[in-house]
Amino acid sequence: MHADRPGTRKGNALNWRDLSIVRKLGLMLAFNTLAAVLLIAVVFGVSNAMDRYQWTEEQLRVLAQVVGENSRAALAFGDRESARQTLTALSANEEIDQARLLDAQGALFVQAGFSDRVAHRGSLSERLVYSLFPADLQVGYAIVEDGREIGRVELRAHLLHLWLNLLESQALMALLALLLAALAVVFGLRMRRIVTDPILQLAQVSTRVSSEQDYSLRAVKAHDDEVGALVDDFNHMLAEIQVRDQALQSERRTLQQRTADMQLARDEAERASRVKSEFISTVSHELRTPLTAISGALGLVAGGVAGALPAAASDMVGIALKNSKRLSFLINDLLDMEKLLAGKLRFDRRVQPLMPLLEQALTDNQAYAEPFGVRYVLGQRVDGVQVEVDAQRLQQVLANLLSNAAKFSPSGAAVAVDVVQRGGTVRVTVTDQGPGIATEFQSRIFQKFSQADASDTRQKGGTGLGLAISRELTERMGGRMGFHSRPGEGARFFFELPVWTAPLSQPAALHTAPAPLGPLPAARGPRVLMVEPDADVAQLLRRMIERAGYRVDTAATGAQALALSREHRYAAITLDLLLPDIGGAELVRELRTQEDTAQLPILVISARVEEGRQTIGNAWPDLHWLAKPVDQARLLAVLERVASAHRAPHARVLHVEDDLQLHEVVRSMAGAQYDFELATTLREARARVALERFDVVILDLALPNESGWDLLPDIHARQPDTRVVLLTGADISDELARRVDAVIHKGDVSPRELLDAIGGPAFSDTQQDA
Numbered sequence: 001m002h003a004d005r006p007g008t009r010k011g012n013a014l015n016w017r018d019l020s021i022v023r024k025l026g027l028m029l030a031f032n033t034l035a036a037v038l039l040i041a042v043v044f045g046v047s048n049a050m051d052r053y054q055w056t057e058e059q060l061r062v063l064a065q066v067v068g069e070n071s072r073a074a075l076a077f078g079d080r081e082s083a084r085q086t087l088t089a090l091s092a093n094e095e096i097d098q099a100r101l102l103d104a105q106g107a108l109f110v111q112a113g114f115s116d117r118v119a120h121r122g123s124l125s126e127r128l129v130y131s132l133f134p135a136d137l138q139v140g141y142a143i144v145e146d147g148r149e150i151g152r153v154e155l156r157a158h159l160l161h162l163w164l165n166l167l168e169s170q171a172l173m174a175l176l177a178l179l180l181a182a183l184a185v186v187f188g189l190r191m192r193r194i195v196t197d198p199i200l201q202l203a204q205v206s207t208r209v210s211s212e213q214d215y216s217l218r219a220v221k222a223h224d225d226e227v228g229a230l231v232d233d234f235n236h237m238l239a240e241i242q243v244r245d246q247a248l249q250s251e252r253r254t255l256q257q258r259t260a261d262m263q264l265a266r267d268e269a270e271r272a273s274r275v276k277s278e279f280i281s282t283v284s285h286e287l288r289t290p291l292t293a294i295s296g297a298l299g300l301v302a303g304g305v306a307g308a309l310p311a312a313a314s315d316m317v318g319i320a321l322k323n324s325k326r327l328s329f330l331i332n333d334l335l336d337m338e339k340l341l342a343g344k345l346r347f348d349r350r351v352q353p354l355m356p357l358l359e360q361a362l363t364d365n366q367a368y369a370e371p372f373g374v375r376y377v378l379g380q381r382v383d384g385v386q387v388e389v390d391a392q393r394l395q396q397v398l399a400n401l402l403s404n405a406a407k408f409s410p411s412g413a414a415v416a417v418d419v420v421q422r423g424g425t426v427r428v429t430v431t432d433q434g435p436g437i438a439t440e441f442q443s444r445i446f447q448k449f450s451q452a453d454a455s456d457t458r459q460k461g462g463t464g465l466g467l468a469i470s471r472e473l474t475e476r477m478g479g480r481m482g483f484h485s486r487p488g489e490g491a492r493f494f495f496e497l498p499v500w501t502a503p504l505s506q507p508a509a510l511h512t513a514p515a516p517l518g519p520l521p522a523a524r525g526p527r528v529l530m531v532e533p534d535a536d537v538a539q540l541l542r543r544m545i546e547r548a549g550y551r552v553d554t555a556a557t558g559a560q561a562l563a564l565s566r567e568h569r570y571a572a573i574t575l576d577l578l579l580p581d582i583g584g585a586e587l588v589r590e591l592r593t594q595e596d597t598a599q600l601p602i603l604v605i606s607a608r609v610e611e612g613r614q615t616i617g618n619a620w621p622d623l624h625w626l627a628k629p630v631d632q633a634r635l636l637a638v639l640e641r642v643a644s645a646h647r648a649p650h651a652r653v654l655h656v657e658d659d660l661q662l663h664e665v666v667r668s669m670a671g672a673q674y675d676f677e678l679a680t681t682l683r684e685a686r687a688r689v690a691l692e693r694f695d696v697v698i699l700d701l702a703l704p705n706e707s708g709w710d711l712l713p714d715i716h717a718r719q720p721d722t723r724v725v726l727l728t729g730a731d732i733s734d735e736l737a738r739r740v741d742a743v744i745h746k747g748d749v750s751p752r753e754l755l756d757a758i759g760g761p762a763f764s765d766t767q768q769d770a
Contacts, residue, residue, distance in 0.1 A: 025195065025196065027185070029184040029185065029187070030181040030182070030184045030185045031181070032184075033177070033180045033181045033183075033184040034177045034178065034180070034181040037173065037176060037177030037180055037181075038173070038174065038177050040173070041169075041170055041173030041174065041176075041177065042170070044169075044173070045166055045169055045170045045173070048166065048169070049162070049163075049166045052162050052165075052166075053137075053159070053162065056095070056137060056157065056159070056162060057137055057139065060096075060137060060139045060155050060157055061139050061141065063090065063093070063096075063155060064139050064140060064141035064153045064154075064155045065141050065153075067086055067087065067090065067099065067101075067141070067153050067155070068141040068142075068143045068151070068152075068153040069143075070086045071083045071086050071087075071101055071143065071151065071153065072143055072145070072150070072151075074086065074101075075101070075103065075104075075109065075143065075150055075151040076145070076150065080109065080110050083101050083109060083110045084110045084112060087099040087100075087101060087110060087111065087112035088112050090112065090155070091112075091114055093157075094161075095157040095158060095159075095161065096114065096155060096156070096157045097113070097114055097136070097156050097157060097158050098111065098112070098113045098114065098155075098156045099111065099112045099113075099153070099154070099155050099156075100153070100154040100155075101151060101152075101153055101154075102151055102152040102153075102154065103150075103151050104148075104149060104150050104151060106152070109151065133159065133163045134159060135158065135159065135160075136156055136157065136158055136159065137156070137157050137158075137159055138154065138155070138156045138157075139154075139155055140152055140153065140154045140155070141153045195227075197222070198221075198222045198223065198227045198228070198231065199227060201219060201220060201222075202219045202227075202230065202231055202234060205217055205218070205219040205234075206234070209238065215238050215241045215242035215245055216238075216242060217238065218235045218238065219231045219234055219235055221235075298317055298320050298321040298324060301317050302314070302317045302318060302321055345476075347390045347393060347476060347477065348390050348391075348392075349388050349389055349390050349477060350388065350389070350390075350391070351386050351387070351388045351500050352386060352387070352388075352389070352391060353384070353385070353386055354382070354385050354386065354387050354419070354426060354428075354497075355381060355382070355383055355385070355419070357389075357391055357394055357395065357398075358378070358398065358417065358419065358428065359378070360395070361394075361395055361398035361399060361402065362376045362378060362402070362417065364395070364399070365398070365399055365402040365403060365406075368402070368403050368406060369402070369403075369406035369415070372406045372407060372409065372411060373410075373411030373412050373413075374405075374406040374409045374411070374412075374413055374414070374415055375414050375415070376402060376406075376414075376415050376417060377414045377415065377416050377417065378417050379416050379417060379418040380418040380419055380420055381419055382419045382420065382421045382426060385419075385421055385426050385499055386499070386500045387426065387497045387498070387499065387500055388477075388478070388498075388500045389477045389497065390477060393473045393476075393477065394473075394477070396469075396470070396473060397470045397473050397474055397481075397495060398428075398430075400466040400467065400469070400470045401430040401470065401493050401495075402415065402417075402430060403466075404432070404466065404467075404493070405430050405431070405432035405434075405491075405493075406432075408432055408434030408435065408491070409432045409433045409434050409490075410433060410434070413432070413433040414433070415430060415431065415432050415433075416429075416430075416431040417429070417430055417431075418431070421499065424498055424499050424501075425479075425496045425497065425498055425499060426496065426497055426499050427494050427495070427496045428494060428495055428496075428497075429492055429493070429494040430492070430493050430494070431490060431491075431492045432490050432491055432492075433490045434490050434491060435487070435488060435490075436485045436486055436487040436488050436489050436490055436491055437483070437485040437487070437491050438487055439487060442483075442485065445467060445483065446467050446468055446471050446481075447468060467481075470495075474495045474497075477497065478497065478498050479495055479496050479497040479498065480495065480496050481493070481494070481495040481496075482494055482495075526550055526551070526570075526571030526572070526643045527550070527551045527552075527553065527568060527569070527570050527571055528545055528550045528551065528552050528553070528570060528571060528572050528573070528574065528639070528643065529552075529553050529554075529555065529561060529564055529565060529568075529570045529572075529573045529574070530542060530545065530552055530553070530554050530555070530573075530574045531554075531555045531556075531558070531560075531561040531573060531574065531575045531576060531579070531587070532554065532555075532556070532574070532576050532605075533556050533557070533576060533578065533579055533580055534576070535556075537576075537628075538554050538556070541574065541605070541635075542554060544632050544635065544636065545574075545635075545636075545639065547671070548636050548639070548640070548671070548672070549671060549672065549673035550571075550639070550643070553568065553570075556580070557579055557580055557581045557582075558579045558581050558582035558583075558584075558586070558587040558590075559581055559582070561573070561575075561587060562587070562590060562591075565591060565594065565596070565597050565600075566594075566596070569596065570597075570600060571601075571642075571643035572600065572601040572602070572603060572639060572642050572643045573591070573597075573600060573601070573602045573603070574602075574603045574604075574605050574639075575587065575588070575602055575603065575604050575605065575606075576604075576605060576606050577604060577606040577608055577611075577612045578606065578608070584604065584606065584612065585612065585615045585616045588602060588604075588616055588620055588623070589620075592620050599621065599622060600622070601622045601624065601642035601643070602620075602622065602623050602624070603624045603626060603635070603638060603639065603642070604623060604624065604625050604626065605626045605628060605635070606625075606626075606627070606628060609625045609626070609627045612625070613625060622642070624638050624642065626638065650672075650673055650674055650675045651673070651674050651675070651695040651696065651758075652674075652675050652677065652692075652693065652694045652695050652696075653670070653674050653675065653676050653677065653694065653695065653696045653697075653698060653758060654677050654679060654685065654688060654689070654692075654694040654696070654697045654698070655667070655676055655677065655678050655679070655698045656679045656680075656682070656685045656697065656698065656699045656700055656703070656708060656711065657678065657679075657680070657698070657700045657727070658680045658681070658700070658703055658704060659700075660678075660680075663676070663678050666698065666727070666754065669751040669754050669755075670751075670754060670755065670758065671755075674696075674758070677692075677694070681703065681704070681706070682703055682706040682707075682708070682710060682711055685697075685711050686711065686714050689711070689714050689715055689718055689719060690714070690718055693719065694719065694722055695722065695723065696722065696723045696724075696725060696758045697711075697715055697719075697722055697723070697724050697725070698725045698727050698758065699711060699712075699724060699725065699726055699727070699728075699740070700726075700727055700728060701726065701728045702728065708726070708728075709739075712724065712739060712740070723741045723742075723758065724740040724741050724742075725740065725741060725742045725743070725744065725757045725758055726740050726742070726743045726744070727744055727745075728743070728745065741757075742756075742757035742758075744757050
């Protein structure tokens, strides 16, 4: 089997996990037997050695006492010869190396040594014993006479025989352990058919099912033990999977047929819609030419260019002129709706004040209200608010709401127009004094061709497209439209638009306001050259681009731009066409003639985009056009796309934090130039530090039942170059702070402080200047 072959992870070494179950069982049985016998041998040997040691010590103490008592008289009379004979008698004990008798002053009175026994230390086994265990045992006995010490006996014995006996017994036990382990392996291999063959057979069936996708296969049950129960469950699972697979195949065939039918129906619907759109577009355009001539001629006749008309003729011309205008409105609505549905309606959105647009709409539509005897009244105002809209499309929305209000209000009534700002949105409301909107019609009011009175005898004209077009236009400009009405109480139509604010913003800090504007940490991304003569605009664009992780050089003139382009290698250039020394088109041509900048992406950011396009044309590659005021999101998206090849790989950050919301805030602060990985427990963090490579570790100390300090040894041992930043709510002493690279507090962290902390010396510029 494959599991029996040598592993490949570490050369030719076997991998324990890849061994077969048979070998695993045999090795485990052998290991357990060997470990058990060795443990018993060690315990028995240590216990025996301690007993022998204590017994030897006790025997020496008894001998010392006997010698002391026998030497009492010799000490008293100064008889050294008698004392020496007493000590020499100890030579019968083979373990005693030396005996000494000291007088009352501690001076040597007499001694006896057995030097021939010390020579036993020369053999290899004896040197090994004495290197592992205590070599000698020394005891003493004080000889006391009338409460006064008159001498002392000291005996020293060697322990060689004790330790040699211990090693011999341990060697025998080790030999016995190896013998039992070998028997265990043989026994395990003999018993493998009973235990492992059913499991191996089950694994083979599982492999065939996986590779052949044949769920009709079944494993053979050999015994009624736990493995037999596993085989029964496995076969039952295969039976269920087979039934479900058959049902799934049937459903798949049904779904494929339905999908094919739906595809045919969708293709037919798209074809019909395309034919309808083409028909509407063709008919509408073909009608416009003769209708223009008809309306113009009727207008001239009604104005008296052909002379005075009889009263009856004048009325008829007026009716014809009025209905030609209605037909013109209908054609325009049809064309607008067709363009909206096809996504072809062009929007020229610009940032501009709202109130002048609204006042212009009231003035332009007053002539429409006069035949109905209705006047427009501007109520609440919000001066100074700016919105990003297409002025022409906004006028179309206002004209529709104002004309409907005038059409459905009684003569002499006033249509109120109010403007209210609510947070980041501004609402414009048009209120009429008409009959209101019927309840059953309110759910359909924004549908195409919907009219409250759709009969042939309705009193109010209209195509039923105006509100549908107005809502679609409002939503395309980032807003929304709605209404409030009760039957008999008039109607209030409104639309809301987002208030435009300068795109200078920072990620929100934790519990504090954003840090004041100031110099950002040195960017380490691709280098961008910004050519902008206006200092305020240059500062705004620079902050936008730098906060996205780019390095920015600025030039106010074309000459400066050319000089910088020769000194450095850039990922892209942003260019305003109106420069004080040379024209933007000339600068583009000059850059394209230089070898280093011939293919350099250029982002033209100008208020005269259309004029620039006509002047420069499409002759030069990699030109991108952005109109002022520039949209920050679009600018950064284009810059990211064209400069992606120059961007250094994102730095990897491991954030050890159990608060998921805090993690999201920190990640947003750091920006897209960092790849964040989250570990919510110390165990998970240790595993990731061991297996992965990180540039920065942001560490929280207060983890559930754990301390972030415990991770520092792992980081320093496995990734010594990784930068460690503490993000904590606790106060850290200077001594502890020196253990990490940076400490920031959760209560007052700002984006700039976070970037300073994680963007330290662990990183280096990967994009070098030419």
